Amino acid sequence: xxxxxxxxxxxxxxxxxxxxxxxxxxxxxxxxxxxxxxxxxxxxxxxxxxxxxxxxxxxxxxxxxxxxxxxxxxxxxxxxxxxxxxxxxxxxxxxxxxxxxxxxxxxxxxxxxxxxxxxxxxxxxxxxxxxxxxxxxxxxxxxxxxxxxxxxxxxxxxxxxxxxxxxxxxxxxxxxxxxxxxxxxxxxxxxxxxxxxxxxxxxxxxxxxxxxxxxxxxxxxxxxxxxxxxxxxxxxxxxxxxxxxxxxxxxxxxxxxxxxxxxxxxxxxxxxxxxxxxxx
Amino acid sequence: xxxxxxxxxxxxxxxxxxxxxxxxxxxxxxxxxxxxxxxxxxxxxxxxxxxxxxxxxxxxxxxxxxxxxxxxxxxxxxxxxxxxxxxxxxxxxxxxxxxxxxxxxxxxxxxxxxxxxxxxxxxxxxxxxxxxxxxxxxxxxxxxxxxxxxxxxxxxxxxxxxxxxxxxxxxxxxxxxxxxxxxxxxxxxxxxxxxxxxxxxxxxxxxxxxxxxxxxxxxxxxxxxxxxxxxxxxxxxxxxxxxxxxxxxxxxxxxxxxxxxxxxxxxxxxxxxxxxxxxxxxxxxxxxxxxxxxxxxxxxxxxxxxxxxxxxxxxxxxxxxxxxxxxxxxxxxxxxxxxxxxxxxxxxxxxxxxxxxxxxxxxxxxxxxxxxxxxxxxxxxxxxxxxxxxxxxxxxxxxxxxxxxxxxxxxxxxxxxxxxxxxxxxxxxxxxxxxxxxxxxxxxxxxxxxxxxxxxxxxxxxx
Numbered sequence: 131x132x133x134x135x136x137x138x139x140x141x142x143x144x145x146x147x148x149x150x151x152x153x154x155x156x157x158x159x160x161x162x163x164x165x166x167x168x169x170x171x172x173x174x175x176x177x178x179x180x181x182x183x184x185x186x187x188x189x190x191x192x193x194x195x196x197x198x199x200x201x202x203x204x205x206x207x208x209x210x211x212x213x214x215x216x217x218x219x220x221x222x223x224x225x226x227x228x229x230x231x232x233x234x235x236x237x238x239x240x241x242x243x244x245x246x247x248x249x250x251x252x253x254x255x256x257x258x259x260x261x262x263x264x265x266x267x268x269x270x271x272x273x274x275x276x277x278x279x280x281x282x283x284x285x286x287x288x289x290x291x292x293x294x295x296x297x298x299x300x301x302x303x304x305x306x307x308x309x310x311x312x313x314x315x316x317x318x319x320x321x322x323x324x325x326x327x328x329x330x331x332x333x334x335x336x337x338x339x340x341x342x343x344x345x346x347x348x349x350x351x352x353x354x355x356x357x358x359x360x361x362x363x364x365x366x367x368x369x370x371x372x373x374x375x376x377x378x379x380x381x382x383x384x385x386x387x388x389x390x391x392x393x394x395x396x397x398x399x400x401x402x403x404x405x406x407x408x409x410x
Numbered sequence: 411x412x413x414x415x416x417x418x419x420x421x422x423x424x425x426x427x428x429x430x431x432x433x434x435x436x437x438x439x440x441x442x443x444x445x446x447x448x449x450x451x452x453x454x455x456x457x458x459x460x461x462x463x464x465x466x467x468x469x470x471x472x473x474x475x476x477x478x479x480x481x482x483x484x485x486x487x488x489x490x491x492x493x494x495x496x497x498x499x500x501x502x503x504x505x506x507x508x509x510x511x512x513x514x515x516x517x518x519x520x521x522x523x524x525x526x527x528x529x530x531x532x533x534x535x536x537x538x539x540x541x542x543x544x545x546x547x548x549x550x551x552x553x554x555x556x557x558x559x560x561x562x563x564x565x566x567x568x569x570x571x572x573x574x575x576x577x578x579x580x581x582x583x584x585x586x587x588x589x590x591x592x593x594x595x596x597x598x599x600x601x602x603x604x605x606x607x608x609x610x611x612x613x614x615x616x617x618x619x620x621x622x623x624x625x626x627x628x629x630x631x632x633x634x635x636x637x638x639x640x641x642x643x644x645x646x647x648x649x650x651x652x653x654x655x656x657x658x659x660x661x662x663x664x665x666x667x668x669x670x671x672x673x674x675x676x677x678x679x680x681x682x683x684x685x686x687x688x689x690x691x692x693x694x695x696x697x698x699x700x701x702x703x704x705x706x707x708x709x710x711x712x713x714x715x716x717x718x719x720x721x722x723x724x725x726x727x728x729x730x731x732x733x734x735x736x737x738x739x740x741x742x743x744x745x746x747x748x749x750x751x752x753x754x755x756x757x758x759x760x761x762x763x764x765x766x767x768x769x770x771x772x773x774x775x776x777x778x779x780x781x782x783x784x785x786x787x788x789x790x791x792x793x794x795x796x797x798x799x800x801x802x803x804x805x806x807x808x809x810x811x812x813x814x815x816x817x818x819x820x821x822x823x824x825x826x827x828x829x830x831x832x833x834x835x836x837x838x839x840x841x842x843x844x845x846x847x848x849x850x851x852x853x854x855x856x857x858x859x860x861x862x863x864x865x866x867x868x869x870x871x872x873x
Contacts, residue, residue: 174721177698199511259526266530348516349523352531364513371486371716371785 162385168378176374192375199376200362201354202383209359210387212347213340216278220336221329223282228291229321233303243292249285258345265350276350277343277358284339287332294328295321330398337391341384359384476504477760479534479767482521484514486716487537487590487750490781497777498770505763518542525550529757534764540576540749541828541836543586547579548830555754558583560765565773572825573790577751585753587772590781591790592711592748593819594648595731597718600808602632602706603730610732616649616677619735623686623706632706634686636699637678640844641692643836644747645709649674652734652745654824657835662827663871666839666861667854673737675846675853682847689847697721709734711747712816716786719806730808731815744822749790788816795820831868838864 163183168176171186196202230236231243261280270276298321306316322329344360351357357365363380366373483491488511495507510533512520517536524532525546538546546553562584566574569588577586596619598610606629608622623634637645650656655670665671681687688705690696699705701722708714718729733743752772754764771777778789779797789795795817803809829835842860845851861872 174701174723177694177701177721179698179702179704259523262523263527263530266527271531345519349520349531352510352520354510361516364516365484365511367485367513367515371720373720 165378165382165385168374169382171375173373173375176378188375189379192379195373196366196376196379199366199373200357200380202362202380204355205357205359205362206383208351208356209341209384212274212277212358213337213387215274216282216340217333217337219278220282220284220287221333224284224287224332224336225291225295225322225325225329226317227283227288228293229295229317231288231292232295233298233300246285246288250289254345258349261346262349271350272353272356274356277340277347280346281340284336287336290332290335291325291328294325298324326398330395334392334395338388341388475502475762475766477763478506478508479758479760479763481507481509481535481537481767482512482517482533483509483537484512484517486785487787488512490777490785490787491537491771493780493784494771494774494777497774498767501770502763502766505766507767514539521546522549524757525553529553529755532755532757534758534760535752535754535767537589537750538586538753540573540751541832543576543751544828544830545832546753547585551579553756554585555756555758555761555765556583556585557587557754557765557768560769562587562765562769565769568773568791568793570790570792570820570823572746572823573749575825576828586751587753587768588790589751589772590713590749590787591820591823592713592746593788593816593823594651594709594711594745594747595733595816595819596707596709596735597700597714598707598730598732599632599703600728600730602626602630602703605630606706610730613732613735615739615741616735616737620677620681620684620686623681624684626706627685630706632703633688634706635681636688636690636696636705636708637682637843637847638692638696639682639687639689639847641840643840643843645678646671646674646839646843648709648734648745648747649677649737651747651824651826652742653737654742656826656828657832657839658827658829658870659873660827662829663873664835664861664864664868665873666835666842666857666864667872671857672854675843675857677737678843679846679853687847701725711749712788713748713786715807715812719786726806727808729806730810731812733815733819742822742824744819744824746820746823746826782813788820790820792821831864831870834867835864 167183167185169192170189171182172188172191175182175186193202231239231246265271265276265280268275270279302320303316306320311320342360343358344364347358348361348364351361354362354365359380363377363384366377366380481488481491488509492509495509498507499505517538521532521536521538524530556579565587566584570591573588573591577584577588579585596613603610603626606622606626608625613619613622619634626632626634635645647656650671653670653674655665655668655674657664657666659665678687688699690699696708697717700708700718715731718725734745736743752768754761754768758764773791775791775794775797778791778794779799781787782789782794783799794800800813800817801811802813803811804813838860841863842856845856845859846853864870865872
């Protein structure tokens with residue numbers, strides 16, 4: 131009797147828990163659903179009261195209009211190319227730099243690291259104009275270089291990698307050295323594999339940073355052929371006349387890659403969080 | 411060890427200072443301050459070059475102008491310029507024109523960065539809203555081509571009077587070329603008025619307007635007017651402008667405490683007290699209220715006609731327009747809200763072609779009528795008002811000849827001095843509106859506070 135009751139309470143508790151989670155899911159899904167509704171309806175529909183919650187039949191039309199106004203496929207290619215190149219290069223540079231800061235002793239290491247921390251504190255807008263001037267004199271305006279290169283050594287990512295690299299036992303590195311491995315080999319075959327969760331976290335962070343980056347691509351990528359998604363979407367917002375169908379279609383398209391990227395890396399990401407919880 | 415600490419401390423204080431310089435001002439144009447010296451130098455060089463190349467070529471000889479030019483604009487304004495390219499090339503066959511459609515705020519971001527960086531990455535011609543002109547002219551005095559030196563003065567009489575003054579720098583030279591203007595009027599929902607039995611013709615003063623609003627409220631549940639109380643004082647600005655007042659007087663002194671300002675804000679407060687104001691949230695909120703008739707009227711600039719047509723295409727014939735009510739019977743019912751203009755940049759490699767386009771586009775009747783017909787962008791070129799298009803009755807707007815009405819309003823608009831501190835004044839004035847409407851603060855007091863804050867920030871005198 132007693133046992134049954136407690137079983138009953140367990141089930142009840144579970145139902146309660148799932149109901150609560152379901153509410154959370156619905157709340158977080160709704161904006162995406164609304165976005166999708168907006169993408170499949172004509173522009174004015176989004177203002178109707180009561181709101182229209184069923185998908186409409188304007189999906190293709192909105193997509194066509196969007197393609198006509200911003201050339202969406204080229205824009206998506208730009209965004210994907212810039213973001214992936216940036217993420218891969220930046221992860222390599224930042225983890226190498228983090229490793230050096232964590233594990234090598236060299237003259238001026240601490241002051242350099244301190245400067246790096248300062249760099250995190252400099253507001254972006256302060257560097258905007260000097261950096262723009264630099265790009266202009268290098269004749270890099272309207273090139274992929276201008277968006278990919280300046281932020282490759284991303285201070286916060288270096289900081290994050292350095293903190294993680296500190297947990298690698300020195301004895302492990304020493305053992306590898308005794309076994310005759312060179313410094314590069316140690317870095318690639320011993321250090322990096324143990325750092326996968328941290329790398330995944332940093333990669334997601336850098337990917338999001340570059341994917342959503344707006345002001346910098348806006349100012350350095352003038353040609354509409356070079357626009358990234360946020361810049362192209364922003365160009366759809368005029369003064370008094372806005373086609374919301376196109377904008378919603380664009381936002382829907384721009385959230386997809388982030389979701390895909392996160393789903394791919396999520397296993398690494400979560401195993402990283404759990405990985406530290408059991409130490410044997 | 412000690413050495414690097416000093417160095418770092420030095421670097422830190424520099425970065426903190428720089429942060430203040432860049433951060434204490436929401437207004438993008440101000441970030442140019444940091445690099446002012448450098449900027450001016452480069453810009454001067456550029457404008458020097460351009461003048462040399464142009465001497466003896468005032469007025470523009472069509473034959474020898476050639477090359478490529480790029481133009482920045484946004485949305486329907488960019489599309490309007492695109493429309494004009496063909497006509498332009500008939501006169502200037504050797505000039506290739508590229509119009510880039512960039513977001514409105516994005517144009518300013520890129521323009522500010524480019525000007526501050528001494529003219530890199532800029533177009534040859536750009537669109538700038540009228541209320542931002544003084545700001546750019548003050549921050550980057552050498553950033554734009556002096557159009558008067560290219561003979562633009564001959565066109566002075568072709569434009570609406572109130573528009574012309576705003577185009578000139580302190581020396582009275584044209585820096586900008588006037589394009590569109592935002593004659594304001596009241597858009598009203600015809601069936602709602604009919605249901606309440608209110609005749610829009612009978613609304614002549616703001617008191618009439620409020621009485622009509624009460625009748626409509628009791629008969630239909632629609633409120634009278636949307637106001638984005640905490641963020642936008644558009645109604646207040648229209649009321650100031652119609653009385654010949656504005657945030658600033660002609661000398662640039664703060665004029666927020668004038669009798670006209672108090673009268674305008676008091677009227678808006680009274681509307682709120684009588685339950686006629688719907689507090690809408692931003693632009694989207696206003697459009698939602700319009701499309702769903704939770705408000706019966708929307709007092710706005712002429713450009714709002716395009717918004718209604720775009721977002722409520724099925725309400726054709728349901729909308730009408732009447733002039734802004736006056737403050738006393740027979741008073742002025744003309745005011746302006748918005749508008750934008752063209753500028754040629756000194757950094758252009760091809761200033762003759764840039765100026766040629768600016769001149770052609772702003773003074774060509776056909777280009778202007780096409781922009782109005784296709785995109786609802788209203789010209790300040792008074793010659794264009796003679797065009798037969800203006801006499802046409804508009805089906806969407808209850809078969810009213812609304813363009814004729816807007817043309818008439820345009821010619822009666824009193825001039826306003828926007829100054830380089832327009833954005834700040836706009837913010838404090840909106841705050842005052844929120845105080846008066848949401849906190850029931852005494853209007854004169856709220857405006858006094860706004861004026862004092864504005865004076866503190868800008869160093870301007872209060873009248």
